[in-house]
Amino acid sequence: MVKLNKIYTKTGDDGTTGLGTGERVRKDALRIAAYGTVDETNAAIGVARTFLAGQQGVDVKLERIQNDLFDLGADLCVPDRGEPLSYQPLRVSDEQVARIEAEIDELNSELKPLKSFILPGGSPAAAALHVARTVSRRAEREMVTLAAAKGEPVSPAALKYINRLSDFLFVASRYVNDRGKSDVLWVPGQNR
Numbered sequence: 001m002v003k004l005n006k007i008y009t010k011t012g013d014d015g016t017t018g019l020g021t022g023e024r025v026r027k028d029a030l031r032i033a034a035y036g037t038v039d040e041t042n043a044a045i046g047v048a049r050t051f052l053a054g055q056q057g058v059d060v061k062l063e064r065i066q067n068d069l070f071d072l073g074a075d076l077c078v079p080d081r082g083e084p085l086s087y088q089p090l091r092v093s094d095e096q097v098a099r100i101e102a103e104i105d106e107l108n109s110e111l112k113p114l115k116s117f118i119l120p121g122g123s124p125a126a127a128a129l130h131v132a133r134t135v136s137r138r139a140e141r142e143m144v145t146l147a148a149a150k151g152e153p154v155s156p157a158a159l160k161y162i163n164r165l166s167d168f169l170f171v172a173s174r175y176v177n178d179r180g181k182s183d184v185l186w187v188p189g190q191n192r
Helices: 030-049 056-077 094-108 124-148 156-176
Strands: 016-018 024-026
Touching: 024 030, 030 056, 030 124, 030 156, 056 094, 056 156, 094 156, 124 156
Parallel strands: none
Antiparallel strands: 016 024
């Protein structure tokens, strides 16, 4: 259980922060950047949810995703380097990946196939979901960079989850855009 009595600790005043393993690292380390951008994704989803009046089904899914993103941050905060820990770290599971895939399929089943790329926008909710989508893509790029670094493991389930998340946010943006009817289509070369 998380217990936060004191918000500031002063331990990061030297530009370092603690991982869940107790190890101190610089605040600009790849791992910190990755889970920091996961946190930013979560905040962007929180903003998007404020625009979802009347979209209870999507909002419930997004709330679940926000909880999953805390799981993902916890997973990234405790790198699995094969060292014994005094506790069982929280890890993103294949079941979480399967659930988000099922939710993508559920929402997408009500949408007509695209014949063009779409521009982010339409409704405020869709535009906000597109912002969250692009932030999640940045988190994914940072996680891939982290996973490629020597001694910086990232679990396959965590990488799958963040990849599926941007797909979910894209489909959700179309879904809240009146099931795609309010999507703004890209017109190639329109302004030449």
